[in-house]
Amino acid sequence: MALLEISGIDVFYGRVQALHGESLEVDQGEVVALIGSNGAGKTTTLRTISGLHHPVRGTIKFDGKDITRSEPQNIVNLGICQSPEGRRLFTRMSVLDNLRMGAYTRRNQADIKKDMDRVFELFPRLKERLNQIAGTLSGGEQQMCAMGRALMAKPKLLMLDEPSLGLAPILVETIFQIVREINAQGTPVLLVEQNATKALEVAHRGYVLETGNIVHSGTGKELLSSKEVQTAYLGM
Amino acid sequence: MAETVQRLRGTFFTLNVNSLLNLAGGIAVLVAIIATLQRVFESGGTYFFQTLGFGLAQGAIFALVALGYTMVYGIIELINFAHGDVFTLGAFFSLAMMPLFGLNPSSSGAGVILPLLGLFVITMLFCALVNITIERVAYRPLRHAPRLAPLITAIGMSSLLEGVMFIWRGPFNLAYPDFLPEQQLSLGGGITIAAKAVFVIILALILMVGLTFFINRSKLGKAMRATAQDRDAAQLMGININRTISATFFIGAALAGAGGIIYGLYYNSVAAFDGFAYGLYAFTAAVFGGIGNVPGAALGGFMIGVIAAMSDGYFTVAWTRPLIFGILIFVLVFRPTGLLGMRVPEK
Numbered sequence: 001m002a003l004l005e006i007s008g009i010d011v012f013y014g015r016v017q018a019l020h021g022e023s024l025e026v027d028q029g030e031v032v033a034l035i036g037s038n039g040a041g042k043t044t045t046l047r048t049i050s051g052l053h054h055p056v057r058g059t060i061k062f063d064g065k066d067i068t069r070s071e072p073q074n075i076v077n078l079g080i081c082q083s084p085e086g087r088r089l090f091t092r093m094s095v096l097d098n099l100r101m102g103a104y105t106r107r108n109q110a111d112i113k114k115d116m117d118r119v120f121e122l123f124p125r126l127k128e129r130l131n132q133i134a135g136t137l138s139g140g141e142q143q144m145c146a147m148g149r150a151l152m153a154k155p156k157l158l159m160l161d162e163p164s165l166g167l168a169p170i171l172v173e174t175i176f177q178i179v180r181e182i183n184a185q186g187t188p189v190l191l192v193e194q195n196a197t198k199a200l201e202v203a204h205r206g207y208v209l210e211t212g213n214i215v216h217s218g219t220g221k222e223l224l225s226s227k228e229v230q231t232a233y234l235g236m
Numbered sequence: 237m238a239e240t241v242q243r244l245r246g247t248f249f250t251l252n253v254n255s256l257l258n259l260a261g262g263i264a265v266l267v268a269i270i271a272t273l274q275r276v277f278e279s280g281g282t283y284f285f286q287t288l289g290f291g292l293a294q295g296a297i298f299a300l301v302a303l304g305y306t307m308v309y310g311i312i313e314l315i316n317f318a319h320g321d322v323f324t325l326g327a328f329f330s331l332a333m334m335p336l337f338g339l340n341p342s343s344s345g346a347g348v349i350l351p352l353l354g355l356f357v358i359t360m361l362f363c364a365l366v367n368i369t370i371e372r373v374a375y376r377p378l379r380h381a382p383r384l385a386p387l388i389t390a391i392g393m394s395s396l397l398e399g400v401m402f403i404w405r406g407p408f409n410l411a412y413p414d415f416l417p418e419q420q421l422s423l424g425g426g427i428t429i430a431a432k433a434v435f436v437i438i439l440a441l442i443l444m445v446g447l448t449f450f451i452n453r454s455k456l457g458k459a460m461r462a463t464a465q466d467r468d469a470a471q472l473m474g475i476n477i478n479r480t481i482s483a484t485f486f487i488g489a490a491l492a493g494a495g496g497i498i499y500g501l502y503y504n505s506v507a508a509f510d511g512f513a514y515g516l517y518a519f520t521a522a523v524f525g526g527i528g529n530v531p532g533a534a535l536g537g538f539m540i541g542v543i544a545a546m547s548d549g550y551f552t553v554a555w556t557r558p559l560i561f562g563i564l565i566f567v568l569v570f571r572p573t574g575l576l577g578m579r580v581p582e583k
Contacts, residue, residue, distance in 0.1 A: 050472055052471060052472075071476075072472060072474070073474045073476045073477075076472065076474030082472055084468065084469060088466050088468065088469035088472075089466075089469070090470075091465065092461075093461065100458070101458065101470075101473045104473045105474035149473075153473070153474065
């Protein structure tokens with residue numbers, strides 16, 4: 001049984017159907033990439049897993065529990081955390097307060113401190129900017145802060161929505177390196193990316209989403225070498 | 237070519253209108269300040285400080301009410317028009333509860349302090365419960381409706397509360413017992429300030445400092461700030477949005493309830509429809525300070541209080557209301573974010 005099991009979900013925005021019977025799985029220890037063009041439903045998928053939308057049909061199971069109708073705060077409590085599209089930091093709070101907000105559901109101060117140190121190891125830059133107001137950070141630093149904030153929840157599954165969007169190429173490298181590192185430390189990652197090549201290089205497996213349907217799936221290598229995926233998403 | 241000319245003319249025209257308006261606004265403010273100063277010098281220091289004391293005391297009450305407007309606006313972008321009536325309800329409810337605490341119009345001295353404290357607690361709690369009920373039945377079901385819809389139910393809730401108080405106690409001014417000391421405190425040099433005003437200001441400041449600590453330090457306070465800044469992101473942190481919004485209504489109404497008692501103690505009279513006008517003053521104060529901004533609401537409250545007192549004291553009472561709402565329009569036109577309004581950093 002996989003850690004996260006999504007089977008056949010239909011999600012609507014009002015009357016517009018955004019996801020058509022989407023199914024995907026994330027297993028322990030994996031990095032899974034979800035790629036596709038703008039409007040394919042990648043962000044909707046993550047928002048639905050987090051409980052910000054509820055599917056009309058289909059089920060979502062996490063760790064064996066049905067979370068299809070759960071509220072966002074309960075889903076965070078179960079151990080799913082995401083760094084959302086556009087980072088969505090609390091722009092008028094300091095970096096430190098943003099990180100603390102990430103640990104909102106946790107009580108054990110000693111554990112929180114330990115994870116704070118782990119975040120500083122991954123992102124030394126955040127430690128230098130600890131008391132700066134988050135809205136005044138550079139784009140790359142904001143992305144680091146958003147990822148650090150998500151890690152502060154000590155997630156059993158980390159979801160990253162477009163972590164490389166709008167970053168300088170050198171920073172994109174760093175961010176993907178850190179995704180590898182987070183995964184190596186034992187956290188499974190569901191990665192939504194427009195930068196399909198980079199995402200598939202990091203990922204163990206990947207899914208290709210097209211107007212709310214999964215059209216391809218396979219290991220990262222398989223998708224990278226697939227003719228169809230290459231022409232449509234990798235620009236080859 | 238014609239298009240370019242049109243565009244240039246457009247730019248020129250808007251520039252012109254804006255700078256003209258700015259100039260007119262600046263002159264108006266300047267004239268008002270000079271006229272006030274002239275009258276202040278004519279009537280002397282004692283009168284000035286008494287007016288100032290009155291203004292600060294009334295401003296303290298505006299501030300307590302304005303905080304509720306601004307906190308609720310900050311978190312769900314709704315002007316809770318029922319808030320001013322929750323404030324009056326505080327005065328009405330506390331009046332009805334007085335016998336329970338052994339308070340009657342002839343009580344006085346240090347013996348009233350403890351019962352008064354109990355009265356504050358029970359009134360604040362009552363107003364808070366009324367306000368979270370209002371949110372639950374009138375605003376929450378409309379959270380995803382167009383913005384105008386909850387605004388209209390807010391006005392409806394305001395009328396409903398006024399109606400209830402009207403039926404309960406009638407349209408008259410009710411006498412509110414006078415427990416506060418009447419004497420004037422001397423500040424030296426012939427300057428005096430009413431002890432009553434000092435009491436009101438200190439009490440309001442204590443409540444405001446408490447609120448600030450709560451919002452900045454407590455976990456719930458941080459959840460409130462996070463929810464106000466980005467509701468989706470707050471949910472992704474595991475914050476229970478509904479509970480946080482309820483807490484905001486709870487705290488805002490508790491402050492309004494305390495404000496209601498302080499209003500009664502200070503003016504010794506309260507009527508069912510007082511909250512309407514007072515609420516609008518407090519709303520103006522919230523906008524003046526920057527709607528959604530907590531320190532701004534406190535500052536705006538004191539400023540509106542003093543401006544209203546100066547207008548009452550040095551010009552005529554009849555012009556005070558037009559002046560205050562003139563300020564509201566002025567702020568909305570020239571500085572919609574208010575005095576301490578925040579510029580939101582780009583995402």
